[in-house]
Amino acid sequence: MKREKWRGWLTRFGEAPSAEAGSPSDMALLELANGCAALGLSVPETRLCPGWGEDFEISLSDCRVRIAGGDPGLLYGAYAYLTAMACGEAPPAGRRHPYYPLRMLDCWDNLDGSVERGYSGRSLWFEGGALRWDPARIATLGRLLGSVGVNALCVNNVNVRDGAQALIEELLPELARLAEAFRPFGVRLMASVDFSQPLMHGLPTADPLDPDVAAWWRVRADAVWAAIPDFAGFVVKADSEHRPGPFTYGRTHAEGANMLARAVAPHGGKLVWRAFVYDCAQDWRDHSTDRPKAAYDTYMPLDGQFDDNVLLQVKHGPYDFQVREPVSPALLGMRDTALALEVQLAQEYTGHQIDLYAMPPMWAELRETLPPENVRAVAAVSNLGRDDCMTGHPFAAANLFGYGRFAWDPMSDPRRVLVQWAKLTYALPEAQRDALVDMLMDSRAVYEKYTAPLGLNWMVRPGVHYGPSPEGYEYDLWGTYHRADRNAVGIDRTAAGTGYVCQYPDALRDLYADTDTCPEKLLLFFHRLPYDFRMRDGRTLIQRIYDDHFEGVEQVERMAETLASLDLPEPDRTEALRRMDMQLANAREWRDVINTYFHRLSGVEDARGRKIYQ
């Protein structure tokens, strides 16, 4: 079994239809024809229901399948039917609609073709300062996104630099052509904009309360929607990591966001404002500033002040896509703001699409503390790129697939989602497929074990964010400290410490504040503890650190055996095995560096006498 080029989970349906197909409902008919031919099924009846929007309904009567749906609902119905049949499941009967109306994919692509935190090659649509793409590739991607219901694609890096401002100016005609390419798949474009963009046009200020600034943005928005009538909106990273923003002019983020929101509102556009403000020039000597507190401290006082078409996009944890973080308290506290939950498919801190790290189990955990209704939209940082395998590791496609499934239905069962992806992607015998899915289900827990312990985070190589560097961020400017010494490790974030825990609702605050009840996986996120602290099973903290790191590597070794036993098609098999070798080396490096680091500090030997290097 061999595939020339990996193209995601719908390759069995043949080449993706040309993006010139027209509307999503037209595409639905094309895809049903393709898919049914491939699966040997008769083509269902379809009915376009104006006004249904994204809804669809699959029904069976007289042995005939009927799919009704709006535009693009009919396309979602077609994909739901085809993927169910391809998986050997019953077609999902009844009327369906997505839980979140906006399901974004945020691409950190730069106009020069590079991708910030991209591990899958260069940008799929930018190169050399212009938009350039392979239509067949975009059709394939559009199909993949449409098949899991991702409906908005922000095309450029939230760090808008190096001419990317032109996307909503002279590059608009090119952007409109890209929008045409994605439109038949129900995918609407968005763009990241530069808050200070008016300064590039002779305005003396970008002050959001300046009428000329507001007028400039209205004119810009009018031009964008004139070129792309179904444009979904703007994304803004302001006052964050040296990006310009309203703070420059003494304005609040509500004032900044609302000004832009009013420019896009007449067109039905959304204004997505990223809540990622923190002191990125912190002095490590300063123990009172605590970066995880930043989002809540900055935005909670603004709760209720944002316009209706503003979405405040908040990262799932209070830091920055670490392996183990508690839910961001801003997501729990801001009940009068339309929030968008942000996750990161790009494995910036989670293995660079070299190490296996399947995210659906993580998102399922997330909903235990973050009820899905707390947020109104979801966004994921993209893991896409120009490599043949558009996600770096062929299995990393499961995260894109799973993200779409969770965005459509946040109560999705992660295992069921991964099984579906595996069935669609590979024709494996059931036992092998189960082995693959088991491996993916465990992969995050395994990665967590061999990297930074118990929610400590940031023991990663600075800049690169792959591989261990226990003190790499310890004396740096980023507010990312663990302050390990010869006796203890971690930051006290209780009321007696930085007080971060007080940002949570009472029940969670009490849970986290008490070392007896705090989930052990978050223990070092909330507490500073001595190495001889007793874990609930009687082990000391230091022994738990050692054990986790030894076990993590043993688990990767077993994963490597499992992987080798799978009859995967080429080139996926070779590519996955190659990356597994790298993961093994990475896991061993993490184990040895972290164990040595804590052994040097604590002087405590491993109770089981395993090798800890000096």
Added chain:
Amino acid sequence: MKREKWRGWLTRFGEAPSAEAGSPSDMALLELANGCAALGLSVPETRLCPGWGEDFEISLSDCRVRIAGGDPGLLYGAYAYLTAMACGEAPPAGRRHPYYPLRMLDCWDNLDGSVERGYSGRSLWFEGGALRWDPARIATLGRLLGSVGVNALCVNNVNVRDGAQALIEELLPELARLAEAFRPFGVRLMASVDFSQPLMHGLPTADPLDPDVAAWWRVRADAVWAAIPDFAGFVVKADSEHRPGPFTYGRTHAEGANMLARAVAPHGGKLVWRAFVYDCAQDWRDHSTDRPKAAYDTYMPLDGQFDDNVLLQVKHGPYDFQVREPVSPALLGMRDTALALEVQLAQEYTGHQIDLYAMPPMWAELRETLPPENVRAVAAVSNLGRDDCMTGHPFAAANLFGYGRFAWDPMSDPRRVLVQWAKLTYALPEAQRDALVDMLMDSRAVYEKYTAPLGLNWMVRPGVHYGPSPEGYEYDLWGTYHRADRNAVGIDRTAAGTGYVCQYPDALRDLYADTDTCPEKLLLFFHRLPYDFRMRDGRTLIQRIYDDHFEGVEQVERMAETLASLDLPEPDRTEALRRMDMQLANAREWRDVINTYFHRLSGVEDARGRKIYQ
């Protein structure tokens, strides 16, 4: 007092003569006319003495000064006379000649205009893949180099990449024009070459014992000397930090160097072979490999096997231009090889030409263990660039000046050299000049105090090599470990440890091996010691570390006061003060990070109760 553009220590002589002046002896007459006019002196008689080469003789009789000299000796005589007079000294009477016949400046300039480890702006002669330079700037530089007797300039980075191979191929005509520009100042060009260069021309191998390879290099050398008859030779970095070399073909470095040496020998050329081979992919778990041993281990067995026109260029210490290293044992042991001593004016690890770090005192220290006669040539990595101030910090010019003086006479008194530079550069009142020179004389000891302690080294930010990162290199691939733990710090390099100390002659070996006799500044280079180790003055090691770091910052604070009190001309004053602010911040960061680091490890409080951050 104000100078528009800083141009080094000879600005008072007016614009440098055009490089079209002809021979160095012609230039001597021009410079004498310029200098004597500026100083209000009558022009000395001159006599060109064929066969004298670099020698000159200044004599006085009947109140007339006479300068005799070869070509370029006459030019050196002219500069010796003029600088002595400008300094208010008596002209140096008697016949003089340089101690080292080859006095190289190695520029790590890349063809794209960047400079590896350059802190003075972009390349003075490369840009955009070609040679481009400002003739007036090159004349100024030629004058500066000629005035201190630097007589060879290797124009390109020892890491020959990105098309720099073309310098000895299609770019030869341009290189010849640059040679013309420097020739009147007695400066001959050299080029770094790529050992694997024949592979770029269809040869299947670069094996030094392959006759076709040797023939290729002979043809190349013939072409180079045809274009530039006084070309000085090639510089090679082979089998080092991923550069190609003879090891690829199972050949020794003597075989590799001699093959190239025979290509250049018919033209009187030198082949400079850098002895900088070590394992740059070391596993930190490996305690038996010890990087400082590498040069001696690699080259000592080859002693006596190099051709006469090979110079083996050895860094002054066994690591890589750290603040405090012992003399490289290869420089002491290889008595049957022509050695070139390599120092680094570019302040890669020594403050980036932001922090003050005058090197003449360091070189004077060096000669206490390395007799000048042990080596046959000297080379310095350049600190030059395209900034108005060609050395980044205006005072960093003192290192270029001092290097020339030491290369001419290694027994030069460092204080006298710095006084000369200060007198030539600034018209300061004597007390101020003394204060400036005192500051420079102390500057290395001060930098040493606030950075890594007692010869430990490598506590610097990886890659950048500025600012502290105590464990930045601790788990990396570069063989640069200190292995600090809660009890002790340092590597045992005695016979009981890695055995590095056994590479030294007996007396030095015994001196270094014993903690009672080892110079304290090198204690942690040679020994692993507990924090409560007693220093000779009764302090503990940990207290000495704290004290040095507090004192270092206090000394920088005093230097800042001194600097502010000097009536320096602009723009030097503003520039020096601006950099001093940065040095102060750097020194405080080093102090706090290093003290905190060792406090966290050791748990020991400062005996004097000063602030150590948690």
